[in-house]
Each structure stands twice: as structure tokens, then as C-alpha cells.
Amino acid sequence: MEIFATAVPALGDAWALILQPVVLGYLVLGVVMGLAVGVFPGLGGIAGLSLLLPFMFGMDPVLGLALMIGMVAVVPTSDTFASVLMGIPGSSASQATVLDGFPMAKKGQAARALSAAFASSLFGGLVGAGFLTVFILVARPIVLAFGLPEMLMITILGLSMVAVLAGRIALKGLAAAGLGLMIGTIGEADAGGSLRMATYDIPYLTDGLQLVIVGLGIFAVPEIVSLLRQDRSIAEGAKLGGGWMDGVRDWFANLWLSVRCSLIGVVVGVIPGLGGSVVDWIAYGHAVQTTKDKSGFGKGEVRGVIGPESSNNAKEGGGLVPTLLFGIPGSGSMAIFIGAVALLGSGDIEVGPNMLKDNLDITYSIVWLLALANVLGTVLCIAASGGIARLTTIRFTYLAPFLFMLISFAAFQSGQNFEDLLALFVIGLIGIFLRRFDWSRPAFLIGFVLSNPVEKFTNQAFQIASFRFRKSFEEGIEYIFSPIVIVLLVITVVSVVLGIRQSKAIMAEGEVRSGSKRAPMVFLLVIAGYLLFALINANAIPDFNMTDKIIPLVVGGFSLLCCLILLAQMIRRPEGDPIFADKEVAGEDADAPHGLWLTLAWFAGLIAATWVVGFILALAGFLVAFLRVRAGAGWGRTVLLTAAGIAFMCLMAGALNRDFPPGLLQEAVDLPWPLK
Amino acid sequence: MTEFNAARAVALGVAASLTAAAPAAAEVEFGGKTIEWVIPFSETGGSAKWANFFAPLLSEELPGQPTVVVKFMPGAGSTKGANWFQEQEYDDGTLLFGSSGSTQFPYLLNDPRVRYEYSDWNPVMATGTGGVAYLNAEDGARFDGSANALKDIDFIYGSQGATRLDLVPLLAWEMLGMNVEPVFGIKGRGDGRLMFERGEATIDYQTSSGYLGGSTALVEAGTAVPMMTWGALDEDGNIVRDPTFPDIPTFKEVCEATDGCETSGDAWDAWKAFFVAGFPSQKIAFLPQGTPQEVIDAYVAAFEAVRAREDFDELAAKQVGEYPMFVGQGAQKAVKSATTVPDSAKAFVLKWLEDSYGVVLK
Structure with a gap:
């Protein structure tokens, strides 16, 4: 325990380093920049850090760290704005927040949802830092105890949240998750490099679809289109109720939930290779399971906001452990962070195994700078939330074109291909229909997010396990059924059993009326058709690449089976049965003054025009046409809003050194930025 | 600043x-x-x-x-x-x-x-850059500058894919007659090292900076034993000891000391060609x-x-x-x-990839 004896003085040194006016000044600068970047969906910490990198060379280490950590720490805080206000998941860390945060905004409680989220984020960040201060000293053997079987079990635990979020018809939820898993396997397989549902002639598909695009397509596009069709404000009746103090009170009333979810966040964040993708779903599932009255989830239950938000900032702290101790980045932004640390000062801080021995004071500075940045960021966000919440009272037709602009830009940033926009549109269509026919969109997204880890860990754990079994049976069993695996297994089983019992109460899509058989059956047949095609495609992979085909075959077969049972049920049951849920029968969508296809055509128009004349020119045309025709705005207002939108776009992209999608025009003629 | x-x-x-x-x-x-x-x-x-x-x-x-x-x-x-x-x-x-x-x-x-x-x-x-291969402590004890005593051991190696830089270590181990089973699909050499540290992988290689940053600590702690470097090229294109790791023998030395491994012929030429393309x-x-x-x-x-x-x-x-x-x-x-790689070396590697890993680049 001698390490603890060195820890206390190091902690003191760390605080002495941090508590200098210059350091705090840099931290504030970083926080403000991080907030500005984080509000922009789809960019996240990576873009911001890349921007800072050129200035890190030779910089005083503490100052550089303050600047970078200030920026990284607040991105998961500020991306909550987009999730709650617009239903746009800003990053993978805020996907579960959308489920209840956005319905709260629709009820006019945006400020309350935001401040509950921010209070939870703040608290999560602090719990994470406190926990880490002690834990980082003993973390190494614990992290190493998480081998492939353990990681696979955590992934499965994440996947088991599908049981909670499956919706009224469990089979539909399972099929949706299966479809998500299958769409996640598109592209070049990690193990053997076989192509699944892709060809080298379309290089875009070989890399698979990006999470940002799927998140935006599944959650944001359907909501934007639906609200636009209804031509109203996000907050029903354009009224705001519930101020920011209510949100803080909500958080305080659910303090223990927040504590538990923070711990979930730190612990899962600590494990390298899992990253943030499962944390918020596990936290959301936990929030659901520990709530007595579950009927509010999916319709604006504040606990559904507090859970994931407590965990996602805590996770950033946990993610520091693999980063600092092993030099293995837990996320993209952490990878840049490692690179940047090496540039600082005389370059003698090296992230990795020696960090604790040689630079414990720096390690602690990083942990507590992170906590401090969280506090600063949260205070700023809460202060701003009342004002920003007013956005939800604006007539949506004035917001929508700018949201189309934002999500297109965000999608393009993920891969810088024109195909990114097409993928967004196609996934958006899937999202629209999943929503319409009450197939669980969260289940789909969980499936997609966990597709790669499930496949990777299953294959690798299987390979190593069979290797151990060849040595001796005991060694194999010991490897597969470690104590951690058994504990996780029990948690998973309990969670599934509870989840199945509870899932009927949780309707992520709200009440959906049922209608005639035709439309839901056609959709089911399309899904089944895709699954069948993907199965045939996977089966065509030669057998020596079994690792590349086994998961698509098993998952695809299972999902197809779900679809076939559903089909049989649909044939036998009468019209009006819940299985035929259809939003176009009754409710907001059915009563909307504008049709689906015409509304979608606007978005399609933006993408098509981008293909021809590039993004900025297309955007100018789109904004003018939309505001004039659809919103019926006067010329003055149209020109003003269009100019503001384009100026904002150029400012952000210029500052972050990002490009816009080029079109055919740009191929033919050389144009200056931002038109190029 | x-x-x-x-x-x-x-x-x-x-x-x-x-x-x-x-x-x-x-x-x-x-x-x-x-x-x-x-x-x-x-x-x-x-x-x-x-x-x-x-x-x-x-x-x-x-x-x-x-x-x-x-x-x-x-x-x-x-x-x-x-x-x-x-x-x-x-x-x-x-x-x-x-x-x-x-x-x-x-x-x-x-x-x-x-x-x-x-x-x-x-x-x-x-x-x-250079690269260093290393073994776990148990198997490392049987390493005597040649791979003769390592041929009956089954090794596991966390790999990014046989067509990546991992081609160089995988081919080297095979030429030494070692039985190394790659677990494919890891995302970077750091993940490979972690797999080694967890005891799931029993052999690993890192590029020089990765070795200096993460693996030397394992060697000092006695949980890893360095085996060989890929070496470096002198002015005439000969493989010599890596200046960053002058105490670790090169693959060429280990190969010469190992029965059945040849530092001439098709396999060697192919290995050297891809080593030169991938490292120096x-x-x-x-x-x-x-x-x-x-x-x-x-x-x-x-x-x-x-x-x-x-x-x-x-x-x-x-x-x-x-x-x-x-x-x-x-x-x-x-x-x-x-x-530039001689056609014979290219053909050798393509055939080896197909025979050993079923990889066909078409």
C-alpha cells in the first residue's frame, strides 16, 4: 500500500498545479470552445481537439492539459441541447437521453429536462473524479481481469436492454434489434475481410455505416419530418412550463439513481474496448427497472433523462483509466489526447504504463481538471438552458430547414463522402417506418451499436476458448466462466426477466392506434426480404472464413424467424389488433396538414441539389425555397434567415477547418471555399 | 510556451x-x-x-x-x-x-x-520504424536465440489482419516453424498488447514506439521476454541490428540459428521485400x-x-x-x-495468404 503514501502528496501537488489563475483561465477557454463544438451535433470532441493540436507543441503541460480537458469534458454535456430540444442525438453518449428528453421538450418542459440533465452530468462528473482518485491506484489488475469473455458478457448485458425497450409486441422489438445488428455487419468483416452486403465497386459500403448517421437517421429524421408535417412548435401549444429550478429539484429527488448510474458510467468506462456506446443504454435500462411506475417512460419521464446523463459524464472519467494506464484510447478523442500529451512541454510525459509511477501529480491534475471542467460547463449550460429552451416555442417550419442543414453537415463529417447524405436519407426512411409501425427504434439502435462488439468478442473469445480447451478442459472452463462472467450472467438474466415483464408498460413511441393489415404487412415483408437477402449473401462467404459469416447467419436467421412468426400472427389476427399499429391511422401524424412524401421531398431536394451544385449553393437555394414556399415567409425574412444560416455554417466549418460536400459543379470548375 | x-x-x-x-x-x-x-x-x-x-x-x-x-x-x-x-x-x-x-x-x-x-x-x-517481437515469460524461458524449442508450442497472437503490417511477423514466425494462431479483428497494436497482458495472447509484436512506450515495462516486470527485432537496413540494403534495440537479435540471426529456417530462397526474399516496404x-x-x-x-x-x-x-x-x-x-x-517488390515475392505472399488464411484479394 506504499502507493497510497505517495498518492496524497501527489494529490496535493495536483491541486497546487490546477489552482493557478492562468490554468483556470485556460480551462475556461477550453470549456467555452468545447460547448460551442458540442452544441453542433456529430462533431464532438475529435473535431475540437484536432483544432487545438497544432498549438500543443512545446506548450506548458498543465496549460495544454487545461485547454484540452476543458474541451473534451464538456462535449457530452452540451450535446444534450440537441438531444433534448431537437431529438437529435449529438453523439453516441446522448442517444438514450433522446428517449425521454425530447418528449419532455414536446410537453413544454425543455428547460426542466435540460437542467435535470445538466445537474446529473455535473454530479456524474464529480462522482467519476472522486471514484477515480482512489481507483486509479488499484485499477491495473482490475482492468486486466476484463478479458474477452467478460467484455462479451457486458456487450450482451447491453443487448439485453432490448428486452426493456422492445415495446408492446416483443417479437417486433427483437426483430428490430436483429435488423440493427444485421445492418451493423454491412461492410468488410473485421476478422477475415469478407464483404457482407457490400462490393468493392461501392467503396463506401465496405467501411460499413457510421453510428452518427444511423443515430441521426433513426431518431432525428423521423421526428423532424413528423413535426414539420404537423406545422407546429416543438412544445405543444408553444407554451413553456417548468423552469430550470424544477429540473435541479428533480435531480435531487432522484439522487440515488444518479449515484448508481454514475458508478455504472465509471465502471463501464474503465473497460477498454467497449467505449461509451453501451453505457447510456445500461443506465437507461437501470432507471426503468428501478422505477415503480413505468408508464411515463418514452413519454417524458425525468428519470429517463437523469439516468443516462449521470452515466455519460462519469464515463469520460472512467475512460481515462485505459487511456492513462495502458496508453490505449477509450475513444477517438482520447486517442488524439494521447498524441497531444506527447507534444506538451519537453515531451517527457508519456501516457502509458509509467504514468502512475513517473507522473502521478499530472495524472491527478487530469482527473480533477476534468471534474472542474464539468462544474464550469454545467453552470454555463444551466444558465443558458432557460433561454435556449425558447427555441421549442418557435413554429417548427422555421426551425426545420436549419435542422436539415445541421444533420446533413453532421452526417457528412462522419466520412466526408456524398454517400453519407444518401445513407442518412435511407436510414431516415427506415426510421420513419419503424416509428410509424411501432417497431422499437431504441432496440434497432442498440442492435446496430453493439453489432461490431458482439461479433468481434464472440469470435475472439471463441477462438481463445477453443485454444484453452485444447490444452485442458479445466483451463477452458476457467477461462469462459470466470467469477466476473458469472456475476454478469446473473445480472443479464435478471434484467431480461424483469425487462420482459415490464416492457409492455414502456411505449417508446407513445400510444399508437392500429389500423388495417396492408401497410404493416408490407413493411414486415420488406424487412423479411432484406433479412433473407442478407442471409443468402452471408452464406455465400466461403467456409474457411467462418468468423465472417457465423454471426450474420445466426442473427439473420433468428430475426427472420421472428419476422415469420409475426407474419403468421398478422395473417391470423383481425384488423385493429395491436400488432397492426400504424401512426397514419389516427393521431398527430394522421391529422397532420402535410403529407409524408411531400415533406420528405424537401430533404431529398436538398441532397439532390448538393449532388449537382455542392452543399453551400444547394443550401442557399433550399433555404430560400423552403422559407418562401413552405413557411410562407416574406422576402426580407427569407433573405435574412438564409444569410444567417449560411454564415453560421461557414463560421463553424471555417473555424474547425471542415469541408462541405462538393457536387458535380465543383468537379467541373474550381471555386473558392466555401463553395468548393 | x-x-x-x-x-x-x-x-x-x-x-x-x-x-x-x-x-x-x-x-x-x-x-x-x-x-x-x-x-x-x-x-x-x-x-x-x-x-x-x-x-x-x-x-x-x-x-x-x-x-x-x-x-x-x-x-x-x-x-x-x-x-x-x-x-x-x-x-x-x-x-x-x-x-x-x-x-x-x-x-x-x-x-x-x-x-x-x-x-x-x-x-x-x-x-x-522497427518492430520487436516478444514472448510471454513461460515460453520465453525456452527461447535460446533460436526457435528450436518453440516449435511444439501453440501461440496465440492478436492481429489486425494478415494483409496488414502483421504480414511481416506472421510470415517470420511461420518461417521459424512456430505455430502461431492469429486472433483477427483487433483495432490496433495497443489492443494486441493488452490481449498479451491479459494472458489471452502469448506472443506479440509492437512497432518501436509502441514497444518503448508500453512493452519495455512488461519486460522489466518479467512478464515478457524480447525475442527478436525485424532489424534495420544498412546503406547496402543488408539487414543489421536495429540501432534502437542493439541488444536484441534480429529475425535474420534467429532464423540462421533455427533448424529449417533459411535466409535465402523464395520465402526469405518475400519476407525481406515486405519488411522493407513496411518498416524502414x-x-x-x-x-x-x-x-x-x-x-x-x-x-x-x-x-x-x-x-x-x-x-x-x-x-x-x-x-x-x-x-x-x-x-x-x-x-x-x-x-x-x-x-517495388519482385514479382516472385509478390506471388509467394499472395499464395501464402490464400493457403494459410483464405485471403483472396479480388
């Missing part, structure tokens, strides 16, 4: 973004411009580290001290970015491209996605086709000035290891050796 410097730096950044659209200047002068250094990888890899290390140094030495920003264009195993660069023509000298072994190997292996041609590009700088000239910076000589000269001079910095060796040792940095003529030679 002080606040003043940082403020200047931020101001420069803003200025740079505002002037990004400025028209090309006739003379080689980059004042107020932004150089974009595109690498065909994500922000997380070794190439990102490499480019980010050189970017600020290059910025100081180019005429007019332009801001140098690194842009990432990942995709399709780096072939997307390289295909994109193939389409670019000289504009105003503000575009630089960085390729790596992962870009060179698909080119050498006739990957169907490759639509780029190295000989069209203008190399200005190249750097190399691993990362190369290019200017696009059509670049005028005076612009190339300006970059070469700038990189020469970087290399001549008093503190360069010290900085580079930590970031990229103690390997020569090739500039100008040297870089051209490096590219030639990195991108």
Missing part, C-alpha cells in the same frame, strides 16, 4: 481559416496560408501521431511560416484517401499527403480498391503530381531544416524512435524500395 504564444497561435488559427481561400502565389511563399496535410487514416492511429509531430516543426521551417493542419480521410483501409490524392493535381503547394505501410501493402498486393500509383507522386520526406520506409510524405521543382525544393529544404534542429533527435526519439529521416533524394530512394 506562454499565454502570449498561445494567443498568437489562436489568432493564427483564425487568420488561417479566413485566408484559406486566398489565391495561389507565384513564388514559393506560404505566408498566411494553410497547408493541409492529409493522411488516409483516422485521428487515432500511428500516422496521425506522426503527422501531428511533424506539422508544427514543418510550419516553422517553410517560407512564410504557414499553419500546417493535419486532415484525416480514413476509409477502405486507407485506400480511399490515397485514391483521392491520386486525383489531385498541383494547385498552390498547400496540399501534402502522408502514406504508410498500410497504404503500401494493398498497393503491393494488388488490392482491387487501389487506384493510385506511387510513381506519380513527389516524395519529400520519409521515416522508418514506413511513412512517406508526398506532394501531388504536377508539382513544380521549386515547390518540391522548398519542402525538401524545410524538412532538412527540421532534421537539422538541435533538439530533433531527442524529440524524434520519443515520438518516432531513433531511425533515419530521409529527405529529398533519400526519400525518393525510400519510396522506390517501399513500393
